[in-house]
Amino acid sequence: MRNAILGFRLRCAGMAAPVLGQTSNPLSLTACAKLERVAIDEQGNRQIELDDPQPVVPGDRLVLGTRYANDGDTLIENFAVSNPVPAAVTVAVDINPALPISVDGGKA
C-alpha cells in the first residue's frame, strides 16, 4: 500500500479563541475519485477532462482526491492528510514530483 501524504496548516482569519472541551470533529474530509480522459479538440490541442469513474477498466487513469474543510471555529494545526492508494491502483509515473509519497504507511 502506498500513501500520498500532504501536509498543510490551516488558518482562518479573524479566528475566535479555541473552544475547550469541544467533542465534535471540526475537520471534515471528503474523498473523491475522477477518471481522467484525454480529448483532442478541433485544433488538435490535448484537453484533459475529469469524469465520474463509473465504471473504469484496467489501464484507466484516475485522480484520487481529498477535499478538506475546517467546519468549526477552532484553529487547526499540524494538519496532515494521508490518502492510501488502493492496492489495485499504481501511482502514475508522471506524478507531480512535489507530491510526497510514502511507501511505509506514512511513517516516512
Add this chain to the structure above:
Amino acid sequence: MCAVGGLCVAFGALLAPAHAAPAGSVIGSTASATYGAAGVARSVLSDTAPVRVDELLDVAASGLDAGPVTVRPGPAVLRFVICNTGNGPEHFVLDAVTAVAGNGFDAGADGIAIDSNGNEAYDAGINAILPAPATTPSLAADGTQAVFVLLTFRAGSPMAQPPKST
C-alpha cells in the same frame, strides 16, 4: 463558522490487466487526517469514494512450438496457448487461418482440439475436437488453455510458413 477548504490530489492508474482488479469489483479510496485543535491531537476519516471496475476483454494467442514445424503431406498438429488477458472470465471463439498470404501453401484445417488432459501434446481420441464454432471453456482472468490445430497438408504443396491461429 470559519471554513477553509482545499483539495489534495494523487494520480494513479489502474494496474495492467495481468494484475488487474477483477471485473465487477469495487475499489474504495478513503483518506485520513491527523491534526491538532485546541492543543489536542485528533484524527478523522473521510468517506469512501467507490470506483467500480468494468470488464476489459482481451486475449492473446501464441505458439507452443519452439520454432518452425516440419511437416510432410498428411495430417499435422500445431500447438497454441490461449491466454485470457482481460480481467473477467470469458469464452473465446477460435478460428485457424490456414491461408498464408503470398504463396500457395494452404493447409486444410480439420479442426481445433482442447488440451483436456493438460500435457500440451495432442492425444487423438482424448483431446476432443471442438464443434463449430470452436469455443474454449470459460477461462478465468489470466487463465490459459492449450489448444491444437489439426491440419492436413496436400502432397505437392510448396514450402512456406506454417499457418497462423487467431
